[in-house]
Amino acid sequence: MSKKRSILFVTxxxxxxxKSGGLADVAGALSxxxxxxxxxVTVVMPYYxxxxxxxxxxxxxxxxxxxxxxxxxxxCLVHPKKICENLDYxxxxxxxYFFREGMYHNLVMxxxxxxxxxxxxxxxxxxxxxxxxxxxxxxxHAHDWQSSxxxxxxxxxxxxxxxxxxxxxxxxxxxxxxxxxxxxNDYSYLGFREEDFxxxxxxxxxxxxxxxxxxHFADMVNTVSPTYANETLTPDxxxxxxxxxxxxxxxxxGILNGVDYSEWDPSNDTLIPQKYNIKSMSGKASCKVALxxxxxxxxxxxxxxxxxxxxxxxxxxxxxxxxxEAIIKNMQVQFAILGSGDKELENYFASLPAKxxxxxxxxxxxxxxxxxxxxxxxxxxxxxxxxxPCGLNQIYSLRYGTLPIVRATGGLEDTVEQYNETTGDGTGxxxxxxxxxxxxxxxxxxxxxxxxxPEHYGVMQNRAMQKSFSWKDSAKRYEMAYxxxxxxxxxxxxx
Ligand code: ADP
Ligand code: GLC
Numbered sequence: 001m002s003k004k005r006s007i008l009f010v011t012x013x014x015x016x017x018x019k020s021g022g023l024a025d026v027a028g029a030l031s032x033x034x035x036x037x038x039x040x041v042t043v044v045m046p047y048y049x050x051x052x053x054x055x056x057x058x059x060x061x062x063x064x065x066x067x068x069x070x071x072x073x074x075x076c077l078v079h080p081k082k083i084c085e086n087l088d089y090x091x092x093x094x095x096x097y098f099f100r101e102g103m104y105h106n107l108v109m110x111x112x113x114x115x116x117x118x119x120x121x122x123x124x125x126x127x128x129x130x131x132x133x134x135x136x137x138x139x140x141h142a143h144d145w146q147s148s149x150x151x152x153x154x155x156x157x158x159x160x161x162x163x164x165x166x167x168x169x170x171x172x173x174x175x176x177x178x179x180x181x182x183x184x185n186d187y188s189y190l191g192f193r194e195e196d197f198x199x200x201x202x203x204x205x206x207x208x209x210x211x212x213x214x215x216h217f218a219d220m221v222n223t224v225s226p227t228y229a230n231e232t233l234t235p236d237x238x239x240x241x242x243x244x245x246x247x248x249x250x251x252x253x254g255i256l257n258g259v260d261y262s263e264w265d266p267s268n269d270t271l272i273p274q275k276y277n278i279k280s281m282s283g284k285a286s287c288k289v290a291l292x293x294x295x296x297x298x299x300x301x302x303x304x305x306x307x308x309x310x311x312x313x314x315x316x317x318x319x320x321x322x323x324x325e326a327i328i329k330n331m332q333v334q335f336a337i338l339g340s341g342d343k344e345l346e347n348y349f350a351s352l353p354a355k356x357x358x359x360x361x362x363x364x365x366x367x368x369x370x371x372x373x374x375x376x377x378x379x380x381x382x383x384x385x386x387x388x389p390c391g392l393n394q395i396y397s398l399r400y401g402t403l404p405i406v407r408a409t410g411g412l413e414d415t416v417e418q419y420n421e422t423t424g425d426g427t428g429x430x431x432x433x434x435x436x437x438x439x440x441x442x443x444x445x446x447x448x449x450x451x452x453x454p455e456h457y458g459v460m461q462n463r464a465m466q467k468s469f470s471w472k473d474s475a476k477r478y479e480m481a482y483x484x485x486x487x488x489x490x491x492x493x494x495x
Pocket of ligand 1: 025394
């Protein structure tokens with residue numbers, strides 16, 4: 001039984017308040033599981049314009065708080081919300097920074113240029129919150145570049161602080177492709193030490209790299225699957241940071257994400273037309289009928305391949321774009337696609353239903369209910385990612401008996417077991433090359449399994465649905481990482 005700790009989560013997203021991707025699922029579910037395990041968890045996140053006041057409503061009154069950013073004193077409002085005994089959320093309400101149309105970029109996907117100021121402010125505000133509310137912290141847990149600055153402030157500004165001085169810093173890298181790289185202009189506003197603007201800490205080709213600084217100041221760094229941890233130690237996957245991860249030695253590990261089965265399980269999912277489970281699969285057929293209807297897909301016997309994704313290069317959808325028409329022309333299969341992001345990809349996929357009516361359905365946008373309907377109603381779920389730190393949708397797919405077709409990288413490699421055509425073993429279909437040919441062939445393999453070896457398809461569904469990637473197991477690994485970080489911090493009093 002691990003020691004009960006006081007943990008500060010600093011995050012730019014968390015469900016159910018604000019979400020652009022899996023980070024929100026993880027921040028929401030991991031903080032909840034740690035609280036259930038008896039730790040005291042304080043979550044600090046921005047109060048974005050998109051967060052509805054009903055969600056943050058609480059009996060506790062908002063209060064104002066001052067935050068020092070270098071020499072600049074800022075004031076913000078903080079909205080507290082007690083979720084349960086050990087779990088408190090605090091929403092940082094600073095309209096100038098967070099009351100905008102998007103979280104990180106505007107509606108045409110241009111990054112806000114003052115992002116370093118916005119998220120360094122969030123990071124510093126989270127630490128000031130602990131001082132203001134007198135919450136003594138054992139571990140500051142930062143997520144991605146957006147809260148990396150918290151670890152720098154922790155180890156410098158708050159080094160001797162009564163409430164923060166003993167805290168260790170843990171950084172989770174959910175995606176090394178996003179590092180928070182910006183011009184140096186705002187360095188003095190951020191209030192980092194001048195000497196920390198060097199090649200081993202914040203400096204990167206003359207600009208600031210927030211994630212790199214976070215890696216330096218963290219006592220433990222982890223990413224979200226063991227395979228991605230290994231991959232990011234190589235230049236092909238590290239986006240330039242492998243050297244700095246190597247420097248962490250045993251202080252850099254992979255911890256596989258869990259999933260929240262209270263949200264993502266067909267036996268208790270309230271967002272799908274009919275619930276089902278391994279013993280009674282008829283509900284899945286009803287879900288397929290509803291999905292077909294939603295997308296105007298014809299013919300209920302044809303297998304459907306689902307996609308729910310950010311449309312970003314990482315996800316390999318440009319490769320799928322190069323072969324999806326050949327797939328539709330040559331195979332008896334249909335697609336149900338939901339996603340948003342890159343405008344070129346959005347436009348391309350949005351053009352397909354008119355060209356292949358009844359065979360390809362596409363909805364551009366963000367729609368949580370439809371995401372659940374796709375998981376439940378499809379036969380297969382495809383993720384041709386170039387890289388995938390963990391990936392949650394393939395894990396959801398397993399539980400819904402919707403067999404994943406994935407590129408064997410990162411968490412996709414760690415969570416999907418390859419189909420064996422002789423024995424029927426496995427839970428999905430994996431390919432290795434990041435090419436349209438590999439995608440085409442593997443989709444062909446999956447589709448032929450559906451038609452020609454239906455007994456294998458059924459057994460695989462059954463096996464997939466029994467897999468469990470619960471947060472209970474992953475949270476234990478985080479608890480161990482926290483203890484290691486605390487040990488490390490004690491040994492090396494100053495980094
Ligand atoms: P990433 O964080 O890289 O986007 P993950 O697989 O870890 O990838 O998590 C993505 C999460 O976001 C999943 O919960 C998925 O269902 C959700 N999601 C992604 N795009 C959409 C969308 N267009 N509509 C609804 N949910 C989406
Ligand atoms: C990132 C990754 C994704 C991972 C998620 C949550 O957005 O792209 O693979 O599952 O974070 O950790």
